[in-house]
Amino acid sequence: MGRLNNSVVNNNNGILQEKGYHIQAILGEGSYSKVKAAIWKKPGASNSVPVALKIINKTTAPQDFLQKFWPRERDIMGIMDHENVIKMYEVFSDEHKIFMSIERAAHGDLLEYIKLKGPLCEFDTHKLFTEMCAGVKYLHDMEVIHRDLKCENILLTADYHAKIADFGFARKLDAQDRSRTFCGSAAYAAPEILRGTPYQGPVADVWSLGVILFIMACSVMPFRDSSIRQLLRDQQTTPQFPKGKDLGPMYRKLIGKILCYDLSKRYTLTNILNDGWMVSSPKSLLKTSISATDSGIGSDRSSSSTITTT
Incomplete structure (x- = not known):
């Protein structure tokens, strides 16, 4: 407050x-x-x-x-x-x-919400991620690249809808133009950005969406980010999900497609929007409404960073 x-x-x-x-x-x-x-x-x-x-x-x-x-x-x-x-x-x-x-968003940012409530159930993860993707698609259709998507920049309204905020690093950029600028937080940055390779603008936002998707359901970072070298090394492998975490196979597959080190095989935003997990809401996994989730932060993972403010 x-x-x-x-x-x-x-x-x-x-x-x-x-x-x-x-x-x-x-x-x-x-x-x-x-x-x-x-x-x-x-x-x-x-x-x-x-x-x-x-x-x-x-x-x-x-x-x-x-x-x-x-x-x-x-x-x-x-x-x-x-x-x-x-x-x-x-x-x-x-x-x-x-x-x-x-x-003004009544319920603050997504990071603070996850730190307070713990991992979200798959239904609520799906709901918020769908809204984020709709927002990012709108930005890209307007030839705007955000370049700093992270949990802190996703705000929650009074009725728990997601809104993209903080356009301090955003810029107008045609989808085919290439950027050389490193912006935002390293933990949310795609491998080619960390390597200093010129990249197409939407690439930055799509990878960041994948990191946010992982955090929502797992309440830990997908890769260790103690150093850029460590981060790049971890990004070359599929993220390891917390032990004992009940996550559906379609969700796990989508994470692997978005957070794919090989850019030629990585999902685009269009691929994400047409993915099976996205087009069929996992209502069978609805356990608790987002406003009533009461679990605490925690994970038995030793290979990934816990959620911290960057």
Whole structure:
């Protein structure tokens, strides 16, 4: 839960009040930005909306960020309109700060949820993963590559639907264009990215989806990530599932197809969407609703990393 901070709440009161924002708490902060929970009642509107307000300090933010990454994030979020992608409401600024008002997800991010509740049942894993894939397909159809998909950037709404967030590393990129930039977290990165090989943009997002899919059902990372060398070595083998974990053969097969070291044999997003596990919802495996899951984090695996924030 965010914490109240009166000194921060009082700053920029003028412009925030003028725009109809009432700050509630701080959700997170970095070296040059903060994210705050707020209630927004747009001037002239009858209803208020819960939002997350990202506030960037222009005096401390690096010029590279202000001139390159921030404009990309702003422009990309400005064109997003999909039920599984976080919506941006408006952007405004004053002399020292940039404010971005975005949709707030009531249940936080997927990583914190898994750390709190433990591995998800296969039915709920299927539901959330289907929604993530729908969001990523929308991005790719819009020629947008996220490049930082991870559990922390998948947010959960009040009714537990998945929404893709944080477009700080995203960029417009034709599917055939190649990128040379390493972005995001190494634990979620495809082998060719870790090796420094130029890669087609969608490749980065698809591999990351596979890592997230594994984590949801197993609550551990699929590969050890203590070093890039160790990570690359582990990626050359099929992920080892936790002992005693009841996972269906179709799910296991899909994981192997997505997290395949050989790019020529690896699933594309189209392959994923047409996979047997994806097109037939595993309702027979429904044990507990996602809002009632009560198991704890844990695994007897010695070969994979436990879930940590990156």
